[in-house]
């Protein structure tokens with residue numbers, strides 16, 4: 023990365039090459055329901071579109087849950103992993119979306135964003151915790167029962183358009199949520215590679231120095247919080263479409279911890295880790311529960327301990343560190359053999 | 372010559388302690404002005420007050436005739452004052468290249484761009500390469516900053532304030548903790564930057580040989596207050612300075628910074 027590498031290809035081929043990971047993932051996931059329909063269910067291709075009952079339909083439902091969790095965890099990774107801000111209030115943004123008050127979500131994002139970028143470190147964490155607690159009390163309150171349903175939550179929210187109707191048009195909703203997830207993922211990747219994203223990383227590394235370099239870190243933290251809270255609200259709204267019963271649990275502290283857990287599993291600050299982590303988290307939870315019932319909680323706990331022990335940087339983070347080490351070793355070997363000093367590329371993503 | 376930076380009765384208290392005690396200094400444009408004094412004299416605190424890291428209890432700071440006392444810390448560099456730190460203050464888990472690149476990118480509005488790759492902003496990349504060359508870190512560009520040896524981290528620290536090309540460089544012990552043989556090289560670099568760009572350098576430095584040979588003027592601080600000011604010749608001849616500071620420093624602290632012989 024020393025010299026401006028202007029060799030990277032532009033135009034369509036360049037784009038295809040740079041985004042091949044996302045494109046391959048997209049292709050596989052679009053094909054997935056069809057494969058299940060044919061191989062497992064013994065139904066035809068058309069069964070997927072006509073919404074037949076079976077494994078294909080069921081697994082799409084599970085996958086949609088993963089997509090929504092991934093979107094939510096992705097937004098948390100931007101705040102914590104990329105920018106280094108520890109927030110305990112992230113579930114609140116999701117919940118606002120889940121309660122389908124998008125206008126309020128935007129207002130809230132700006133409102134909180136004006137307070138939050140002014141505080142640092144542990145104060146930031148405490149302020150977010152405070153906001154989240156207030157929010158939690160508010161949505162459960164009986165005064166708001168008419169709109170928020172108090173302890174029970176919302177029930178029977180109807181899909182506004184057919185492609186958001188998970189019951190009757192599951193494949194359409196599957197495609198929509200997949201597209202939203204991957205679209206936001208690509209957007210986030212662009213953000214962390216852009217000048218502003220680089221400033222986010224500098225805030226995580228050393229905010230005081232970032233200020234001294236001339237960055238008004240307030241505005242950058244504001245950008246992060248606005249982008250992430252809108253994303254979380256979007257995930258929340260999709261959640262409501264998918265599970266027409268919304269309980270106040272989505273606003274609880276535990277649900278923020280879920281985001282934290284997902285990115286810890288996947289790899290903090292890697293973005294890809296949020297997607298991988300969400301899949302591992304939800305599938306482990308679902309299948310362990312199905313196979314072992316009551317014992318599953320214990321097994322899940324055990325699985326997390328093992329993951330943390332053996333993959334300290336999460337799945338994606340550890341993978342990258344390993345492949346980097348392998349690459350360094352290979353380069354050193356090459357150097358020894360050829361005597362040429364070929365520079366290793368930057369380990370920073 | 373005109374005064375570029377001036378403090379008027381600048382004061383900072385920490386509880387009962389007066390760390391900077393009514394210090395008034397004038398710094399000439401284009402000069403190399405050193406601030407010396409024993410440990411705890413208030414030199415770093417003085418730097419913190421001028422650069423906006425700390426707010427003074429009383430007194431004002433003027434830069435090019437303008438009152439900058441209440442300027443927020445992130446504005447100082449936009450005005451043209453760059454400041455380096457006694458204790459290395461870098462982005463440890465970013466590459467050397469990225470550390471300097473962030474410093475190069477900071478002044479314009481480019482940093483607010485959210486969707487365009489930073490690699491497309493070639494002027495920052497070019498500036499980064501220039502600075503790396505200048506401080507001699509080109510070969511370390513892809514290394515993580517925290518894995519650099521101490522001496523190279525000091526060079527990086529310097530590079531980060533050179534990148535935005537400020538008019539005034541405030542260097543707080545740029546050679547602190549450097550190996551003795553690296554000191555002349557770094558000081559030669561500082562001098563060449565100052566002379567070539569007609570820049571003003573405010574230098575805090577413990578190594579007396581260095582201070583006496585590079586400075587145009589020297590301000591001596593002692594227990595927060597101004598003790599003396601003058602040319603290197605005047606300062607080394609000054610008796611109060613001799614007894615209060617220089618003698619003590621030479622006798623009691625041999626080999627501090629590893630730079631004294």
Ligand SMILES: Nc1ncnc2c1ncn2[C@@H]1O[C@H](COP(=O)(O)OP(=O)(O)OP(=O)(O)O)[C@@H](O)[C@H]1O
Pocket residue numbers: 385388390408409410411412413414415416417457
């Ligand atoms: N943030 C702070 N809070 C309380 N006391 C402080 C603070 N910063 C500095 N001091 C005190 O102010 C006095 C001056 O410290 P300062 O760091 O400015 O000295 P210095 O001249 O830079 O010393 P050195 O040569 O060791 O770097 C010291 O007694 C120090 O303990």
Ligand SMILES: [Mg+2]
Pocket residue numbers: 414415416457543
């Ligand atoms: Mg000091």
